[in-house]
Amino acid sequence: DSGVTQTPKHLITATGQRVTLRCSPRSGDLSVYWYQQSLDQGLQFLIQYYNGEERAKGNILERFSAQQFPDLHSELNLSSLELGDSALYFCASSVVGTGEQYFGPGTRLTVT
Amino acid sequence: KNQVEQSPQSLIILEGKNCTLQCNYTVSPFSNLRWYKQDTGRGPVSLTIMTFSENTKSNGRYTATLDADTKQSSLHITASQLSDSASYICVVSASGGSYIPTFGRGTSLIVHP
Numbered sequence: 001d002s003g004v005t006q007t008p009k010h011l012i013t014a015t016g017q018r019v020t021l022r023c024s025p026r027s028g029d030l031s032v033y034w035y036q037q038s039l040d041q042g043l044q045f046l047i048q049y050y051n052g053e054e055r056a057k058g059n060i061l062e063r064f065s066a067q068q069f070p071d072l073h074s075e076l077n078l079s080s081l082e083l084g085d086s087a088l089y090f091c092a093s094s095v096v097g098t099g100e101q102y103f104g105p106g107t108r109l110t111v112t
Numbered sequence: 113k114n115q116v117e118q119s120p121q122s123l124i125i126l127e128g129k130n131c132t133l134q135c136n137y138t139v140s141p142f143s144n145l146r147w148y149k150q151d152t153g154r155g156p157v158s159l160t161i162m163t164f165s166e167n168t169k170s171n172g173r174y175t176a177t178l179d180a181d182t183k184q185s186s187l188h189i190t191a192s193q194l195s196d197s198a199s200y201i202c203v204v205s206a207s208g209g210s211y212i213p214t215f216g217r218g219t220s221l222i223v224h225p
Contacts, residue, residue: 002155042217043156043201056212090155100146101213103155 003027004104006091012110018079021107025072025093031055032074033094033101034066038087049074081111114139116204116216124222129192133219135185135202143207147176147187150199150218159187159200192223 003026013019025032034046045058049068060066063081068074078085088108092101116137125131137145144163148156160169160176162185169176173190189196202216 002157004155043215045212045215048212058212088153092155100158100161103157105155106153108153 002102002104004091004093004102006089006104006107008107009105010108010110012112013081014112015081015083017081017111018077019081019109021076021078021089021091021109023074023076023091023093023104025074025091026102029093029095029102030072031094032068032072033092034060034074034076035090035092036087037090037106038084041087043090046076078109083111085109086111114204114206114214116202116214118200118202118216118219120219121217122220122222124224125192127192127194127223127225131189131192131221133187133189133200133202133221135187135204135216137183137185137202137204137214137216139183139204139206139214141207142180142183143205145176145178145185146203146205146213147174147185148201148203150201152198156201189221192221194223194225197221197223 005024007022030051032049035043046060048056066076088106090106092103094101119134146161147159150156162178175188178185199218201218203213205213
């Protein structure tokens, strides 16, 4: 158990819908990262937050957005969903200065 | 452009045998290199992390090496077990503060009894 929690574990929704994925980092970790992993693909970095502020952006679509709240939990919002958005979405948290990231169990999103 | 290439893409070995996975990178300036193990459908778990000055690091039956001059790393698994069946991902971070990593596509290892 990495100490990072993600909810829900599974999500099935229809095209055009909007969903919110939630992540709680390890206690004391200020940084949160979001990744997308499509079937048989590598992990793709989406976005990083540090202590409530956006720190870095990767290949995140304009239909996707995220935020980190004062209690350090983070949410990833996916809107106007398309079939190609079906994937595993991972959240990771880290201690500043080490680069070591701890991954959550992931949310499996299926868009039908 | 920062890139991480892993080989082989997939590997099948018999239980008890050793194997070596390769990682070549072009990330610059280099900060650290990590190997992760990812079981199917689960989050990656860190095996080793190495900085520029380290060229070998072990974690049980896993030994990672780093050659910063040639920008190559390897992960050696000794006396493989069925539970080693997983994807092994090489991740390289550049220095600069945000530690945004570059991920390899992974090597899928299957250990047969």
